Amino acid sequence: MANYLIIGGSSGIGSALVAQLVEEGHQVFATYNTHPVTSSFSNLSYYPLNVLDETLNLSFLPEKLDGIAFCPGAIQLKPFARIQPADFIVDYHLQVVGAIKVIQGALPALKNAEQASIVLFSTVAVQLGLNFHSLVSASKGAIEGLTKSLAAELAPKIRVNAIAPSLTNTPLAAGLLNSDQKMEANAERHPLKRVGKPEDVSAMAAFLLSPKTSWITGQILSVDGGMGALK
Numbered sequence: 153m154a155n156y157l158i159i160g161g162s163s164g165i166g167s168a169l170v171a172q173l174v175e176e177g178h179q180v181f182a183t184y185n186t187h188p189v190t191s192s193f194s195n196l197s198y199y200p201l202n203v204l205d206e207t208l209n210l211s212f213l214p215e216k217l218d219g220i221a222f223c224p225g226a227i228q229l230k231p232f233a234r235i236q237p238a239d240f241i242v243d244y245h246l247q248v249v250g251a252i253k254v255i256q257g258a259l260p261a262l263k264n265a266e267q268a269s270i271v272l273f274s275t276v277a278v279q280l281g282l283n284f285h286s287l288v289s290a291s292k293g294a295i296e297g298l299t300k301s302l303a304a305e306l307a308p309k310i311r312v313n314a315i316a317p318s319l320t321n322t323p324l325a326a327g328l329l330n331s332d333q334k335m336e337a338n339a340e341r342h343p344l345k346r347v348g349k350p351e352d353v354s355a356m357a358a359f360l361l362s363p364k365t366s367w368i369t370g371q372i373l374s375v376d377g378g379m380g381a382l383k
Contacts, residue, residue, distance in 0.1 A: 153195075155214050155265075156361060158182045159203065159254055160223035162189045164322030165273075168354035169221055170196065176358075181212060185224070203250030210257040217261035219269040219361040222251040227324055229284040240290055247291040248298065255302070262310050269361045270306075272299055274316040276376040292316075296372050303370030311369035313360050318376035320348035343378030 156173055160166040161182030170182045174196045182189075183201035191198055199212050203224055226243055228235075251272055262268040274292040277285040295314060303312040319338050321329055329335050329347060339346045356375050359365055374380045 153178055154218035154361075155179045155216060156181070157213060157217055157220045157254075157258060158223065159201065159221065159250075160185070160225075162187060162198065164223070164324055165317075165320065165350045165353045165357070166221070166223035168350035169223070169357050172351075172354055172358045173361075179214070181214070203253065204245060208253050208257050210254070213258060213261050215261060216264040217258055217268060218265045219271070220254065220258055220262070221271040221357050221361065222254055223273060224250060225273060225324060226288065227328070228287050229328070230287065231284055232286045235287055239287060243287055243291045244294065248294045251295065251298070265309075267308075267363065267366060268310045269365070270302070270310060270312045271357050271360045272312070272314040274299075274314045274372055276316050276318040276374065276380045278316065279372075280380050299372065300370050307369060311360075311365070313365075313369060313371045313373060315353060315356050315360070316372050316374050316376065316380070317348055317353045318342060318379045320350060320353055322350055341379060342376070343382040346377065348375070348377060 156178055158166055158170050158180060161170040162184035170180055173180050174193050178195065180196045182196065182198050184198055185202055189198040201208060225247055255270060272295050274295050275288055277289045278293045278296055299312050299314040306312060319325055319328060329338060335347060353375050356373060
């Protein structure tokens with residue numbers, strides 16, 4: 153049994169990841185932001201955490217932590233000319249600085265594990281280049297750079313990888329998938345002809361957290377229905 157911290161574990165991909173890890177019998181420490189969540193499982197606990205706070209209270213963590221998945225994100229698709237510079241700063245603080253604060257706060261516990269794993273999240277838009285994605289691509293591009301740098305610095309005891317999904321049917325993407333027409337149009341953009349499910353992405357996250365990937369680090373792994381590689 154391993155100890156895992158899932159930031160943003162109350163909905164979407166984070167929630168699907170929590171469910172899988174709990175089912176596998178691991179001890180899971182999950183966080184929520186604004187909507188309190190309770191658990192009926194002895195191996196799952198939820199804690200309030202806002203990654204935008206100046207300091208984070210991670211006192212609930214165990215002495216040894218085997219892995220972290222940082223799941224909070226934002227999707228704002230706008231023409232570049234309509235985005236304020238301050239919007240980039242807010243997005244960067246949520247998706248990049250938030251991850252940095254969590255990793256720094258949990259580093260002593262990660263170092264106490266025989267081998268630990270950190271999983272971050274990027275997007276297919278960073279490498280592919282998509283209209284109206286400058287805001288999310290800027291911060292997620294930083295996540296990819298952070299992934300590779302930390303993977304080098306924290307080896308060999310701590311592995312660091314990132315997942316780059318395409319559009320996934322989560323509450324975060326609800327505005328992009330809130331009609332049959334939008335769902336069908338977005339499905340057609342993918343070679344596999346469907347929109348991703350939270351479980352498609354969380355399965356990869358659980359795999360990267362596990363010892364099964366003990367020889368994988370510094371990678372950006374695409375889970376995108378083929379969108380980033382095929383035409």
